[in-house]
Amino acid sequence: xxxxxxxxxxxxxxxxxxxxxxxxxxxxxxxxxxxxxxxxxxxxxxxxxxxxxxxxxxxxxxxxxxxxxxxxxxxxxxxxxxxxxxxxxxxxxxxxxxxxxxxxxxxxxxxxxxxxxxxxxxxxxxxxxxxxxxxxxxxxxxxxxxxxxxxxxxxxxxxxxxxxxxxxxxxxxxxxxxxxxxxxxxxxxxxxxxxxxxxxxxxxxxxxxxxxxxxxxxxxxxxxxxxxxxxxxxxxxxxxxxxxxxxxxxxxxxxxxxxxxxxxxxxxxxxxxxxxxxxxxxxxxxxxxxxxxxxxxxxxxxxxxxxxxxxxxxxxxxxxxxxx
Amino acid sequence: xxxxxxxxxxxxxxxxxxxxxxxxxxxxxxxxxxxxxxxxxxxxxxxxxxxxxxxxxxxxxxxxxxxxxxxxxxxxxxxxxxxxxxxxxxxxxxxxxxxxxxxxxxxxxxxxxxxxxxxxxxxxxxxxxxxxxxxxxxxxxxxxxxxxxxxxxxxxxxxxxxxxxxxxxxxxxxxxxxxxxxxxxxxxxxxxxxxxxxxxxxxxxxxxxxxxxxxxxxxxxxxxxxxxxxxxxxxxxxxxxxxxxxxxxxxxxxxxxxxxxxxxxxxxxxxxxxxxxxxxxxxxxxxxxxxxxxxxxxxxxxxxxxxxxxxxxxxxxxxxxxxx
DNA sequence: CTGAAAGCGCTAACAA
DNA sequence: TTGTTAGCGCTTTCAG
Numbered sequence: 001x002x003x004x005x006x007x008x009x010x011x012x013x014x015x016x017x018x019x020x021x022x023x024x025x026x027x028x029x030x031x032x033x034x035x036x037x038x039x040x041x042x043x044x045x046x047x048x049x050x051x052x053x054x055x056x057x058x059x060x061x062x063x064x065x066x067x068x069x070x071x072x073x074x075x076x077x078x079x080x081x082x083x084x085x086x087x088x089x090x091x092x093x094x095x096x097x098x099x100x101x102x103x104x105x106x107x108x109x110x111x112x113x114x115x116x117x118x119x120x121x122x123x124x125x126x127x128x129x130x131x132x133x134x135x136x137x138x139x140x141x142x143x144x145x146x147x148x149x150x151x152x153x154x155x156x157x158x159x160x161x162x163x164x165x166x167x168x169x170x171x172x173x174x175x176x177x178x179x180x181x182x183x184x185x186x187x188x189x190x191x192x193x194x195x196x197x198x199x200x201x202x203x204x205x206x207x208x209x210x211x212x213x214x215x216x217x218x219x220x221x222x223x224x225x226x227x228x229x230x231x232x233x234x235x236x237x238x239x240x241x242x243x244x245x246x247x248x249x250x251x252x253x254x255x256x257x258x259x260x261x262x263x264x265x266x267x268x269x270x271x272x273x274x275x276x277x278x279x280x281x282x283x284x285x286x287x288x289x290x291x292x293x294x295x296x297x298x299x300x301x302x303x304x305x306x307x308x309x310x311x312x313x314x315x316x317x318x319x320x321x322x323x324x
Numbered sequence: 325x326x327x328x329x330x331x332x333x334x335x336x337x338x339x340x341x342x343x344x345x346x347x348x349x350x351x352x353x354x355x356x357x358x359x360x361x362x363x364x365x366x367x368x369x370x371x372x373x374x375x376x377x378x379x380x381x382x383x384x385x386x387x388x389x390x391x392x393x394x395x396x397x398x399x400x401x402x403x404x405x406x407x408x409x410x411x412x413x414x415x416x417x418x419x420x421x422x423x424x425x426x427x428x429x430x431x432x433x434x435x436x437x438x439x440x441x442x443x444x445x446x447x448x449x450x451x452x453x454x455x456x457x458x459x460x461x462x463x464x465x466x467x468x469x470x471x472x473x474x475x476x477x478x479x480x481x482x483x484x485x486x487x488x489x490x491x492x493x494x495x496x497x498x499x500x501x502x503x504x505x506x507x508x509x510x511x512x513x514x515x516x517x518x519x520x521x522x523x524x525x526x527x528x529x530x531x532x533x534x535x536x537x538x539x540x541x542x543x544x545x546x547x548x549x550x551x552x553x554x555x556x557x558x559x560x561x562x563x564x565x566x567x568x569x570x571x572x573x574x575x576x577x578x579x580x581x582x583x584x585x586x587x588x589x590x591x592x593x594x595x596x597x598x599x600x601x602x603x604x605x606x607x608x609x610x611x612x613x614x615x616x617x618x619x620x621x622x623x624x625x626x627x628x629x630x631x632x633x634x635x636x637x638x639x640x641x642x643x644x645x646x647x648x
Numbered sequence: 649c650t651g652a653a654a655g656c657g658c659t660a661a662c663a664a
Numbered sequence: 665t666t667g668t669t670a671g672c673g674c675t676t677t678c679a680g
Contacts, residue, residue, distance in 0.1 A: 007656095007658085008657065008658055009657080017667085019657090019665065019667095020658090020659075020668080022658095023659060024661090024666085027659080027661085028634045033666090036665080051657085051658075053381075054378040054379075054381035054656085055382055055658040056658055056668065057658090058379055058380035058382055058655080058656090058657080058659090059660080060660080060672085061656075061672085063378065073407055074407060076399075076403075079398040079403050083398060086423070086424070088555075094678070095421060096421070096422070097418070097420070098422050117377075138662075211674050213592075240593075244595075250679075266590055266593070270463055270539050270593075278657050332673065333673080337665085342650065342651045342652075344652080344675075344676075345650060345651075346674095347676085348649095348650085349677080354649075356649065357649060357650090359657090374674050375674075378674090379655090379672070379674040379675085380675075381677090382655095382658090382672090382673080382677045383655045383656055383675040383676075384674070385656085387673090405679075
């Protein structure tokens, strides 16, 4: 109830124990008698005690916060991952420090280095920097990669291979045979996986192009005439592609089926509404934080086995249909 | 250069002074001889000293962080404000704690209360909670409101009246006379201002509707036949409205001009591309932080005069044209 | 103008 | 199982 200035000493006095005992029940750091535990907990509740983060940090080394670095916070794709991460972190009583790297000069590396001092660990989303530089930036703090895998780093990724596969399954099952895949930026880990899988599945690869509306529009210019379905690196490109196609007088999906990836909001707002592959964005963030908290609690046993892959799924809409 | 474990004592030793002296030059807390100042600064540089936030917080009371509460981080509108705020904060050496209130049960009030303990001040974006409750939540910390004004609170807002005015000016100058204004949620401060201005300018008010694609589509059903231009509360509604209109066989802008508000990314991606009123989003965030930092440095003289209004501007695209 | 000393609130040995 | 004792790194009186 009281006004936030309650210290551990107040609780100790109220419960008739020593401050360190209070610390122990709060942190579960030792075995206490049920009796004292109860008394302390009651005192905590009555006083409305909440441990002071700064003091904790100073004394124990743990900051009680985790850092999340994303390329672009204004991109709902990343913002959603952040949201998932924040939920998980807050549920665990950890604060979150979010930073976006693309905006402004500061890159992932510099930003991570800045944050590293003030957090117990880091979640790095879709980082493109060399793994070595990242390693240096996190200065001993545990870190988990999201949507990228690299030797020596724990990671949580959406199943990129499956993403391409479900997309192909969908159009193939509708009868399409000549299928194009529009590549995204080649420096992204997700791209490298998808490109490879698309190639394996027999797609006609075009690109790479920028992962934007304009990039998709460009792709429209280089599509073979006999292609009846096209899968793009992401939804924005798909929307740009469709727009360009429409302007050239081609009908979607009548002449050409188009399939996006990521299932961002815009996919459902365009005409035709875009069929897309949805990613478990919030879960990606939440899982990453879960892994990170484990790592913070008990430092890495065998980091290289700490890879988690989350399933994706198709969301069918109007931009795909049987070929003529 | 060294590994982040440099303390104020190290610097003091290197510079041949007392730790408190180092503290003074770092904080500019007293007048020092140019000589010692220089020596200390050199030591700081050579050692790569960076003050420890937790220690600072514990000793001095300042956390070195500010909190930013937004309704929905996955909405690029707010994410952009956050970005602006982060830039300003980081430039001032402050960390930022971002929280979004809509996702999950936690409302603005609860979230602000949680954050308040760990920050020096708060930026509250478009809060809808009663001012009284907010007041309680920030527990003595300074706070500034973004896109809302309320007695007793400093604020930074985009000029809502001007937003409606420039929209009207645009369509009026093209010759439109019967103009509808589609209202957004009535519990938002921005809505209250816009609705009032729209009414004053002689618009036909419809709504309120949800500030979404679906909300805009609904509005399409209740538009008078003699209206030749319609201005909506936001871009998403405009896009939904246009979509619904198109499905009913009406042409945009040939039959009806549509004008959105906020100028979010999607505005430029639809066909027709949406004419919209752009808001200085990043600047809104940055200005709010600037104000907040002032308030933190020297507590409120006359809070009620601390209102800042930023200009908005029209971005003309294809969804508006002269009436038939 | 600068040094010395006392904590801020908490955790972590070390005893008991 | 619990109390005692030191600090963590910094700011801030208070002297000088």
